[in-house]
Amino acid sequence: xxxxxxxGGGLVQxxxxxxxxxxxxxxxxxxxxxxxxxxxxxKGLEWVATISYxxxxxxxxxxxxxxxTISRDNAKSTLxxxxxxxxxxxxxxxYCASSSWGQGVMVTVSS
Amino acid sequence: DVQMxxxxxxxxxxxxxxxxxxxxxxxxxxxxxxxxxxKPGKTNKLLIYSGSTLQSGTPSRFSGSGSGTDxxxxxxxxxxxxxxxxxxxxxxxYPLTFGSGTKLEIK
Numbered sequence: 001x002x003x004x005x006x007x008g009g010g011l012v013q014x015x016x017x018x019x020x021x022x023x024x025x026x027x028x029x030x031x032x033x034x035x036x037x038x039x040x041x042x043k044g045l046e047w048v049a050t051i052s053y054x055x056x057x058x059x060x061x062x063x064x065x066x067x068x069t070i071s072r073d074n075a076k077s078t079l080x081x082x083x084x085x086x087x088x089x090x091x092x093x094x095y096c097a098s099s100s101w102g103q104g105v106m107v108t109v110s111s
Numbered sequence: 112d113v114q115m116x117x118x119x120x121x122x123x124x125x126x127x128x129x130x131x132x133x134x135x136x137x138x139x140x141x142x143x144x145x146x147x148x149x150k151p152g153k154t155n156k157l158l159i160y161s162g163s164t165l166q167s168g169t170p171s172r173f174s175g176s177g178s179g180t181d182x183x184x185x186x187x188x189x190x191x192x193x194x195x196x197x198x199x200x201x202x203x204x205y206p207l208t209f210g211s212g213t214k215l216e217i218k
Contacts, residue, residue: 004154035207044198044209044210044211044212045198045200045209045212046209047200047206047207047208047209050205050207059205059206061205061206062206095155097155099157099160099166100154100156100157101147101154101155101156101157102154103154
């Protein structure tokens, strides 16, 4: 069974950093592009970043470019999202996704 | 960015009926349109990609059609487990963008 399990969320002050992880199982992780998608409270789904299957290419939405870094460790079947210089507008549930999605992890940016 | 306009935002139907959900892109996305299902307590599920290709495990009562800017998700003979929220997403170009969702409820 395909499983994506996110971790690393929490409450963080504006300007600080947080690193999300997504542990994958049940499929050949290294064969798939992976993405982070977020959903702010009472808002729609918003794509954040994508990384190619081998990590050679990354793509970001403009509002996180230069602040967020997507990466992966195929040996560990794990996807990451390093989030720096966090802003209140980054408050959301963050989902790890390929053709399957994780349950999501909440990130709250507040003083 | 490609804007995705999904309609209706709310739809009520009875089991056994057929329904259609529309998704319009602000510019051509060829056939690169995906449909997702969201249900409480479950992870989001990819149903269809590239406009009409069923993801493995998607029941055949689901179908997708369209190209360019206009797309439709059709669910024939609704089952109780189909009542959920449905999102479209274009995967033609970055940034990937989603529709605002359609909530399908039991009448």
